[in-house]
Amino acid sequence: MVREIIAILRGVTSPEVAGIAEELILSGITKIEVPLNSPNAYKSIEILANRFSSEAVIGAGTVLAKNEVSLVWNSGGKMIVSPNVNIDVIKETKKLNMRSYPGVFTATECFEAVQNGSDGLKLFPAILMGVEGLKALRAVLPPSLSTYAVGGADPNNFVDWLASGVTGFGIGSYLYKLGDKASAVREKADEIVSAYDDASDAST
Numbered sequence: 321m322v323r324e325i326i327a328i329l330r331g332v333t334s335p336e337v338a339g340i341a342e343e344l345i346l347s348g349i350t351k352i353e354v355p356l357n358s359p360n361a362y363k364s365i366e367i368l369a370n371r372f373s374s375e376a377v378i379g380a381g382t383v384l385a386k387n388e389v390s391l392v393w394n395s396g397g398k399m400i401v402s403p404n405v406n407i408d409v410i411k412e413t414k415k416l417n418m419r420s421y422p423g424v425f426t427a428t429e430c431f432e433a434v435q436n437g438s439d440g441l442k443l444f445p446a447i448l449m450g451v452e453g454l455k456a457l458r459a460v461l462p463p464s465l466s467t468y469a470v471g472g473a474d475p476n477n478f479v480d481w482l483a484s485g486v487t488g489f490g491i492g493s494y495l496y497k498l499g500d501k502a503s504a505v506r507e508k509a510d511e512i513v514s515a516y517d518d519a520s521d522a523s524t
Contacts, residue, residue, distance in 0.1 A: 325351065325420075327495055327496065343503070344509050350375065353380065355382040365392060378398060383401065424442065428474070467486050467487050468490050470490035483523050
């Protein structure tokens, strides 16, 4: 079963990233994002890509500029996630055959991202959009388009989001906080995966 969960490891350091990623993958989370405002982010991405590229999609978050896309690609990353819609970032991402998930909030941003080639949309901040906002957008967005709720999505509301048509979730501080040990991340990852599976069953 492919679980549409992106683990956001904001603040993770390169010495600890492999151990944390291993626990995430064992729990069933196979999309891992290292935000570029983390320490030595490109090094962490390189470590993950070298070790886990056959098991997980490794990429970067908080990607704000075209040149950052190239640096992620050079580090072995295959996924670019941003908090905003930057056409140059989207086009460079697709030029390098990587997955593009720009952050959107309005219908205008959604369609601008789609028209420029994004693979999916990061609904951010999801806590402000809410499930009713997603329902309204879903009525006009392409049915096959992937959407990820980020910023306010957690096991307590997975059911509501999935019922509203979201594809998956980006989970940050609920899953990983600065200084968390790999064992603690695994415990939270197991909780998230279990809730996601239950919510998926309830929405089908």
